[in-house]
Amino acid sequence: MIVENVINEIGRSLEGVLAFYNLTKSEVNFEISEPHVKDFGDFSTNICFLLAKKLKKSPFEIADHIVNTILPTNSIFMNKDGLIESVSFLNPGFINFKINNKVFVREFFKEVANNPKFEPENKNFSNSNELILIEHTSVNPNKALHVGHLRNAVIGDCLYRILRTAGKDVRVINYIDDSGVQVADIIVGFKHAGFSTKVDDQEVSKEKIKFDHYCGNEIYVKTNDLYKSRPDLEIKRKMILKELENPESETSLFTQTIVDRVLKDQLKTCWNLRCRYDLLCFESQIVQSNLWTDIFSILRDNEIIYYEKVGKNAGCWVYKSEKEGDKILVRSDLTLTYFAKDIPFAVWKLGFLRNPFDYDIYANQWDTSILYRTNIKKNRYKALEADSDFGNEPMIDFNRISKVVTIIDLRQERLQNLLVEILGKLGMDSKYKYLGYEPVILSQSSLDSLGISGEDKKSLHMSGRKGIYIEADRALSILEERSKVETRKRNPELSEEEIAFISKEISISALRYFFIKFDLEKMITFDINESLSLEGDTASYIQYAYARGKRVEDKNTEASILKKQDKIGNKIEILDFSPTEIELIKHVCRYDIELKQAGKNIDPKVLSKYLFQLATMFNNFYEKSPILKEKNELLANYRALILNSTLEILKLCMNIIGITPLMRM
């Protein structure tokens, strides 16, 4: 869009300046940014500071020379009808560029008339030779999701939407550890501690209860308590873990049914929050696939891992890291450590090993897409058949993988570093990226409301095992109730169904926005009251801006008439647009720049900041620039066009973050 064009234009002319000094961009990597103070101009550059060292002159002197001697020879700045109105320089040595607002506004309306929906130019990403895999959520299937898991899921899902919108081909994986200790714990509960599996919504209590909540709150927590008084249960757990190695064993079959029930309930929560996935990868399948034996021999033969004969790790296979020290992969009893299990999966995602999986349909999702699950290939013919379920191309074309992103709690950073080291020795580290985020902790007042004592600490990390958490479903329903009260108050004429629908969308949006607006490296303290606010820097603020704007648009049809008559540009010169309006237009035009930035930095926060700012500027415009009440018809029509385009961009960004654009609220 226009702003990006202007920046590129300025960039080219500055490269011309460098040419004057016989320098190039690679030698002087100048930046074009926006000054904090609007009066200085729309853009500024630091080129003089960089040149100062090379030319041994003061930045101010250089700025003077560039602005008064070099730039005037450049036609871009001589043209009175060009987008750049003036170039100036200021104290330490900044060169500031000012946009010609009249020209800019005219160009903007021309562009809006051509592409009012801001549709991207090409959308056929399936032909792209790049494929990005994102793994997120990956919660153990023995409990319900809590608000900490939500941070993971929402970051991952927003990243998916950002990359997808930017035209990338992306697949989302959810990794299911269905054969680890955490699952074994609840199997112990069912088989040896007397917990019933028959909780079909009513049996445990009179209220409906989801199976994942039942497993997490009742069985997981209570079974873990029991270990203290009943050591026999720990022995049972060991036996169960052993039995799980055989996929045909009775225990395995039973576990599969339990995992399936929990997983379906977990997915309900995720889908409820508008997350979606392409593929579920089961740990048990990876174990059966023998991917481990393949990668193990490669690691052994390349002397990346060693067998320890003496010392404290005698009898183990060990990776020796220069930075992190020794890390055991295979214990002396030949079982694999948690860390080792991650390697075959990572290597499979990168397409380094053969693909042993078929893809079977697991479920239909809220967005009508199909969720697949891995299944060990029974034979070749079956494999071909399964691939054809996903159109003509395989579900994941491992030849095209350009990046694998894993969204993961920063507490696992050390292990991820080790993994990257090992991948590096196999020559694959450049494609592997882990995106770490700090965990979510519970505030004092949240702990109080849960009846948990934080002892002398003000906040606590969540723990599924200890029962210290707020379930995602619970946070959502609290928010939903609050939104209902507000919505009902404001819209007494709406039916309960309509109010329920609106409140649900408000609560989902609020929760999603809350989890991406913070820096990934910042711990989030979840407070049951303050975190679930609907005012200020929240999704509701953005939705409210959209709803009231939409309301005006509905009542005003002039804009579309104007577009049809194609009068754009005709009388525009006689109109005076206010600074508020011009600022808004300029911000609207930054959409593609911000989207690129978010994708490049792999950071959804970039977009949420942009969106909030856009909503703020729009609310400003809404207050100051009436449309329906404006007597100057031409001006009203042009304002309506600004309204249209702002709403379009708002909607695009809201969809990327997963905030529902509402007509009423």
Add this chain to the structure above:
RNA sequence: GGGUUCAUAGUUCAGCAUGGAUAGAAUGACUGCUUGCGGAGCAGCCGGUCGAGGGUUCAAAUCCCUCUGGACCCGCCA
């Protein structure tokens, strides 16, 4: 003990990657704004030794070092 990371307004946080002009939001407190497109809003006001100290630089919230305080990681647990 070794390592990673964080510290900015009463509170919650942007800004730091790539040093640059007067450090920004939100919230809270206070004051206004509704015959005017929806007040989940708008405008105003209050609020800062950017944890402390040193260094590099023409220039440091931003880079380097030390210190203080918090969080996390460092297992033949996951």
